[in-house]
Amino acid sequence: MKQASERQAERIKQRRERQEQNLFSRLPAAYAASRLQAQRLLQRAGGLSVLEWRVLWDLCEAGPMTIRDLAEIQRTDHSQLSRALPAMQRKQFVTMTRDSSDGRQIVVEITDTGRRAYETTAPTMKLRRDALRAEFSPEEIATFISLLDRLEDFLRRPIDTFLEREPPE
């Protein structure tokens, strides 16, 4: 019986090592760790959520813009912003005004309160980016980014492209 359970432990270990080499299974964990670290830093730096931080950062760096612009910069779904922004407006971090020349769009602008929240938080987040740069050389970052580019390209391809053994006639 001992032997059987040892064999089992060995199989589990091998499986773990194998999955360590599987990109698809590494990505969620890496992302989760990144998000968690950001959440903790933000919590400590003043209590912004990840979404709030992203919005304030973009608005501070690039000025007022529409929800669509924000979503595009952040590579995320606009619905996430649609939902988060009203709360940020209530907190007086941003204003939302319908664009007078295009009535579909909402222009989001940072307020003084929002800017102060940004300025409180930014130094902490900069420390994190600095720490990353201390860990990875510019070349390594470039390699990483270019691998991510190609991976994303692959991931966004229509799934039929690799499901079909032979092209449809």
Place this chain on the structure above:
Amino acid sequence: MKQASERQAERIKQRRERQEQNLFSRLPAAYAASRLQAQRLLQRAGGLSVLEWRVLWDLCEAGPMTIRDLAEIQRTDHSQLSRALPAMQRKQFVTMTRDSSDGRQIVVEITDTGRRAYETTAPTMKLRRDALRAEFSPEEIATFISLLDRLEDFLRRPIDTFLEREPPE
């Protein structure tokens, strides 16, 4: 007025290009794309959820194991499995039995039904891994994995390590 809005468009473009180089902002998008592709493939291949697929795959490859083992292999929180497994049991994909020698543990084992679901789905998921291998050389994959290793190591470090300018006395 035209000029002002053009300057604004330029600022937004610059911001987008800058954030393209930011690892922390690329990771969520890459992960999201990966999950979405997996969801679509699984949907087409028979309707398993990502979690279900992972569980069936691990159990098929490495035999019965505890919830903790599964969580470790999948690099995820045990609560996710705690929640998903009862439904999988109801679908007859797995059995859950309390370990007789350690009453805290639950041993999860795949059933014939689960194995059939796995076998229906596996070829599709293999095509995906094959397609990835057609896109990235083994060396590139190895580089990618090793960068992820180092990134994860960085991300799991206690946040104080880079928040402190000077060590606490």
Place this chain on the structure above:
DNA sequence: AGAAAACATATGACTTGTCACGCATTTCCA
């Protein structure tokens, strides 16, 4: 000018992921 298509946003429903806490069991050690 009017119909159709494209676009920007809002919203409901769902999945994946985390934490914190509680309970039961096991292990460790004084």
Place this chain on the structure above:
DNA sequence: TGGAAATGCGTGACAAGTCATATGTTTTCT
């Protein structure tokens, strides 16, 4: 051996992400 610590699991609460669909605007095309 008995109590403290560690471990395994379940659960409530929440964040972040997606989709599909609805609604109102603008653009495009005839």
